[in-house]
Amino acid sequence: xxxxxxxxxxxxxxxxxxxxxxxxxxxxxxxxxxxxxxxxxxxxxxxxxxxxxxxxxxxxxxxxxxxxxxxxxxxxxxxxxxxxxxxxxxxxxxxxxxxxxxxxxxxxxxxxxxxxxxxxxxxxxxxxxxxxxxxxxxxxxxxxxxxxxxxxxxxxxxxxxxxxxxxxxxxxxxxxxxxxxxxxxxxxxxxxxxxxxxxxxxxxxxxxxxxxxxxxxxxxxxxxxxxxxxxxxxxxxxxxxxxxxxxxxxxxxxxxxxxxxxxxxxxxxxxxxxxxxxxxxxxxxxxxxxxxxxxxx
Amino acid sequence: xxxxxxxxxxxxxxxxxxxxxxxxxxxxxxxxxxxxxxxxxxxxxxxxxxxxxxxxxxxxxxxxxxxxxxxxxxxxxxxxxxxxxxxxxxxxxxxxxxxxxxxxxxxxxxxxxxxxxxxxxxxxxxxxxxxxxxxxxxxxxxxxxxxxxxxxxxxxxxxxxxxxxxxxxxxxxxxxxxxxxxxxxxxxxxxxxxxxxxxxxxxxxxxxxxxxxxxxxxxxxxxxxxxxxxxxxxxxx
Numbered sequence: 001x002x003x004x005x006x007x008x009x010x011x012x013x014x015x016x017x018x019x020x021x022x023x024x025x026x027x028x029x030x031x032x033x034x035x036x037x038x039x040x041x042x043x044x045x046x047x048x049x050x051x052x053x054x055x056x057x058x059x060x061x062x063x064x065x066x067x068x069x070x071x072x073x074x075x076x077x078x079x080x081x082x083x084x085x086x087x088x089x090x091x092x093x094x095x096x097x098x099x100x101x102x103x104x105x106x107x108x109x110x111x112x113x114x115x116x117x118x119x120x121x122x123x124x125x126x127x128x129x130x131x132x133x134x135x136x137x138x139x140x141x142x143x144x145x146x147x148x149x150x151x152x153x154x155x156x157x158x159x160x161x162x163x164x165x166x167x168x169x170x171x172x173x174x175x176x177x178x179x180x181x182x183x184x185x186x187x188x189x190x191x192x193x194x195x196x197x198x199x200x201x202x203x204x205x206x207x208x209x210x211x212x213x214x215x216x217x218x219x220x221x222x223x224x225x226x227x228x229x230x231x232x233x234x235x236x237x238x239x240x241x242x243x244x245x246x247x248x249x250x251x252x253x254x255x256x257x258x259x260x261x262x263x264x265x266x267x268x269x270x271x272x273x274x275x276x277x278x279x280x281x282x283x284x285x286x287x288x289x290x291x292x293x294x295x296x297x
Numbered sequence: 298x299x300x301x302x303x304x305x306x307x308x309x310x311x312x313x314x315x316x317x318x319x320x321x322x323x324x325x326x327x328x329x330x331x332x333x334x335x336x337x338x339x340x341x342x343x344x345x346x347x348x349x350x351x352x353x354x355x356x357x358x359x360x361x362x363x364x365x366x367x368x369x370x371x372x373x374x375x376x377x378x379x380x381x382x383x384x385x386x387x388x389x390x391x392x393x394x395x396x397x398x399x400x401x402x403x404x405x406x407x408x409x410x411x412x413x414x415x416x417x418x419x420x421x422x423x424x425x426x427x428x429x430x431x432x433x434x435x436x437x438x439x440x441x442x443x444x445x446x447x448x449x450x451x452x453x454x455x456x457x458x459x460x461x462x463x464x465x466x467x468x469x470x471x472x473x474x475x476x477x478x479x480x481x482x483x484x485x486x487x488x489x490x491x492x493x494x495x496x497x498x499x500x501x502x503x504x505x506x507x508x509x510x511x512x513x514x515x516x517x518x519x520x521x522x523x524x525x526x527x528x529x530x531x532x533x534x
Contacts, residue, residue: 169394170401173387179349180385185373185402185450 004137009260011144015213017252018151022206023229024236024244025158026078026199032239033175033195035094039101040081042226043108044200045207048074049123049217050116052208056124063126071204078200079193087189112219120218123211130212147209154202155245161198162241171195175239224270228255231277237290246288251276299358300325300454300485301346301377306355308338308345315341317509318355323454328476328486330496330517332530333506339489340382342506343456346487347372347379359454374402376453380460384443388432392423395431395442399449408451416445419475437468444475455479456487461495473499493530497521505530 023045030038048070055066085104089097131142162168174181174191182188210225211217232251236243251273259266280287301323308316316338323329331339344350346357348369357365364372378399387395396416400409417424420441426434431442440460447455460476461469473495480486480499490496497503500517505526513526520526 166397166401169390169397172389172394173398176387176389177385180381180387181398182369183347183349183373183379183381184398184446185370186398187370 005260007138008140009256011138011140013253013256013260014249015144015147015252016256017249018148019206019210019213019225019248020229020232020252021245021248022151022154022202022209023225024232024248025155025241026203027230027233028236028238028241028244029171029195029199031233032241033171033192034086034090034097036086036097036101037230038199039098039226040085040104040108041078041199041203042222042229043105043112044074044078044203044222045210045225046112046217046219046222047077047108048204048207049211049221050112052211053121053123053217056126063128067208070208071201074204074207075197075201078196078203082193082196087192109219109223116219118219120216120221123215123217125212125215141213143209143213147213150205150209154205158198158202159241167191167194228270228273231273234277235280235287237287240287240289243287243289250288298325299323300360301487302356302358303342303346304356304358306342306345306357307353308341308350309353310341310350315350315509316345319506319509319511321504321511321514323485323487324501325485326483327501328480328488328499328517330488330490330500330503331506332490332493332496332503332520332526334530335491336508337506338509339506340458343379343458343487343489346377346456370402373450376451378447378450378452378455380443380447380455380457382458382462384436384439386431386434386439386442386446388430390431391428392431392434392442393427395446396423396449399446400451402450409449412449412451416448419448419478420445437464437471440464440468440472441475444472444479448479452484454485454487456489458489459491460488461490461492469495493526494521497526 026041027038030036030041051070051073052066055061055069056063081104085100086097089100129142129146133140133142162171170181170186170191171194173184174186174188178188207222228251229248232247233244235251236245236247254276255269255272258272259269299322303319303321305318305320306316307318319342331342333339341350345352348367352365355365356363359375359377364375387398390398396413400412403409422438423441423445426438431439434442444460457476461472464472469492476486476488477499488496488500497517497520503515503517503520504511505513505520513520513523515523521531
């Protein structure tokens with residue numbers, strides 16, 4: 001492999017890793033606080049991408065207005081899903097909530113197929129954001145820089161929020177003990193809603209950047225990225241925010257490098273993530289940063 | 298003036314009639330204790346006051362206001378704070394963050410800092426371990442943190458559920474000394490204890506709970522001298 005191609009691969013892998021990291025945080029935060037794998041999280045990418053798509057193409061809004069609307073509406077959707085599909089099941093067995101999450105996911109996907117059509121549509125890349133950069137023999141898209149930069153800014157913001165703000169401390173407290181949190185006058189439902197809002201808005205940004213990087217939208221576009229980000233979250237240690245970031249980057253980088261170094265295996269690209277998942281579950285079920293704690297009875 | 302008044306409270310807990318119509322009063326600036334064997338309903342009483350378990354019937358008044366059935370969060374905001382059984386500190390948070398959680402409902406920054414100083418004065422050990430993750434504290438330190446956290450809400454009524462449970466004798470003494478100190482500062486306290494001797498010794502008034510019913514009551518020292526109580530709870534014949 002020539003140096004140029006290698007650098008190209010490095011750039012691609014970091015971009016993909018950024019997107020995974022951004023989306024994986026939503027899984028890990030929600031799991032951390034209510035011990036739920038929120039399957040509907042993946043479909044929020046799709047919703048955000050479609051809102052941005054229609055905003056630009058149908059309502060001919062400037063890209064930034066359209067993106068902003070997509071982020072706000074997707075966040076609202078994420079919070080509403082929690083309110084309607086998960087909160088009523090708060091004291092139900094965990095499996096019930098999980099089934100509810102799978103139901104919401106199927107609903108969004110199939111609603112998308114019925115209402116928007118199953119055929120993929122090309123995503124209109126805003127010219128302000130996407131252009132070619134040429135350095136020597138390597139040419140790459142501006143997105144290769146924009147996506148990691150936006151991701152890192154957001155990751156820093158989330159880390160600050162969780163570590164330093166009152167709401168962040170409350171999130172960590174609630175994730176440990178609902179009952180005692182409410183004894184501190186913490187409105188547990190409000191804190192859970194805030195957690196969903198943060199995760200959903202990150203998924204929205206991820207979805208929009210995803211559809212610029214791989215410029216098409218379809219109702220099932222969230223499924224595979226969603227699964228992989230879930231794997232990234234498990235890999236990093238589900239419930240751990242730095243874990244999800246690391247897991248996302250590691251998975252993205254490995255995936256691109258695998259294809260880069262062994263092009264004959266490129267057909268197994270998606271399978272690779274699942275192999276990683278199986279290995280992690282076999283040898284380090286707590287993930288890279290997770291605590292290997294025994295499940296409380 | 299009565300700060301807390303419970304009238305004929307019934308609670309069902311996991312299919313068991315845990316409280317069968319208890320009535321009690323907590324006057325302002327007093328230490329009231331509730332003693333009784335395991336499963337008598339002591340913790341249930343405190344949990345019912347905070348509405349962590351629903352009252353089936355009966356009334357709970359706080360400073361003259363009916364608080365029966367209010368959400369836990371609102372009850373805490375009115376000034377009732379519970380130091381729960383088993384400490385229940387947030388083991389993943391630092392000592393400082395635990396104390397901040399105690400003050401969650403408050404907005405008066407100056408007052409919070411003042412109370413933080415007060416808590417550190419009472420428990421210098423917590424000051425030393427300010428940035429340590431609470432899960433790494435010893436049992437005694439965790440109990441101090443649980444009490445400190447409760448004080449951070451600046452409660453009008455402090456309820457404590459078995460604060461000396463599982464502590465070494467020296468630490469038990471320390472906990473009771475702290476309870477007295479807090480009380481001298483004007484705090485009204487409702488205390489549950491297995492260590493009935495110590496509890497009755499510091500309490501102004503005590504209630505004896507037996508399988509969900511109050512069977513005896515009286516000033517702390519009188520109860521401590523009561524033959525029945527001695528036999529059942531104080532391990533003296």
